[in-house]
Amino acid sequence: MITTALGMRDDKAVYAAGAVVWRLVEGKLRVLLIHRTKYRDVTLPKGKVDPGEMLAQTAVREVHEETGIRVFLGVPVGVSRYFMRPKRQKVVHYWAAEATDEAIRSSTFVPNSEIAALEWVSLKKARKCLSYPVDLEILDEFERLVDDGVLRTFPIIVLRHAKAIGRSDWEMSDASRPLTERGKKQAAAIVAPLRAFGVRKIITSDAVRCVETITPLAKALDRKPVETGRISQDAWEEGRSDARAVIGKRVRSGKPALLCSHGPVLPDLLTELALATGTMHGSYLGSASALEVAAFSVAHLSATNPGSGIISIETHVPKL
Structure with a gap:
């Protein structure tokens, strides 16, 4: 069982939140990757906490802003930590989040100056495409839920x-x-x-x-x-x-x-x-x-x- 407390924070760290957004296509699992324009990388949807926000709120907002898809959060799938310049830690909390067919149809996403493209891929392809090792660690925990049959x-x-x-x-x-x-x-x-x-x-x-x-x-x-x-x-x-x-x-x-x-x-x-x-x-x-x-x-x-x-x-x- 995963137990998580989301309240106390290190004031010196930068906090963000996001999700492993997933769907079933003809019975096959697909996860959503974003191709970022500025950084020329492939990653999971996420973003920094706005003033006054709680982390769960941030995760849902950022997924919608980056993909146009409105989701509800499922199980937490981990926290990634890495250092930004100058030696400031960034802490990103992730959840699994199913994208319903209705939510996908309602998305108004178009390529923009921040996100160049969205891509639904298999877990195997996601491992090849993701640009950062910390994202792969989040995918590991997500895949454990899949293997245990407790994703939904x-x-x-x-x-x-x-x-x-x-x-x-x-x-x-x-x-x-x-x-x-x-x-x-x-x-x-x-x-x-x-x-x-x-x-x-x-x-x-x-x-x-x-x-x-x-x-x-x-x-x-x-x-x-x-x-x-x-x-x-x-x-x-x-x-x-x-x-x-x-x-x-x-x-x-x-x-x-x-x-x-x-x-x-x-x-x-x-x-x-x-x-x-x-x-x-x-x-x-x-x-x-x-x-x-x-x-x-x-x-x-x-x-x-x-x-x-x-x-x-x-x-x-x-x-x-």
Whole structure:
């Protein structure tokens, strides 16, 4: 299993993100290479993080800007590190990302001053064409997923609500505590990173701070969230929460889903996800559930056999 934490960064490094974009053509796997005009090289689509962006958001944006193809991110496939002049390290995070037929048809790509051409090739040809050894290392991890039969996946995302007014500063019920101004900014900032994973279903604790956290995302997706007391902190404290039922339904559905809850409830959600998918317990569960406010963990499951275990889990932490 791949476990990744994407939050703390070295201020001296330059960060970027991209994807190994793939598709099936008459049952045969093809990956997308870009031929860059200025550098006269062949590489994978990627680009530098814009101010205020989270890495997943960057990956999706850069793929679209360079290829015209809109994708959702699948499993992480590694990080490349190399030095730029003058001795400044560049760190590039990659994900696998399937390009649907519809997304390819909708692409408006034309050769330009940055990208001279796009090319769909086999893995064997990609190895011959790629200009840089670091890209080959990313392709190695991608090919491992192919060999394991777990390339097509869906995510279940566990999100801790954004910053809320403290209990000591609130005279009404705990469940009615709203977000602070910082919390509202956090809720807005995580919309694009969450959309990068193709969220289709939103389930949230019925506490106000959770509902307010997912409201900007729900509006952006034009989807009505499901509010439930089964994953609320009140229910957890009273011993009547039911993380198992909520997680079980999401695993069976096989569709990208987001669950927004509270710090004390998150370990139960991740534990139930491990149980529902037959995944071995380990320290990764504690790391993935020990989230800061507005942070989220993405668990990737096999689309064809979700009971085969969590393939990868990654944690994203907003800067705000």
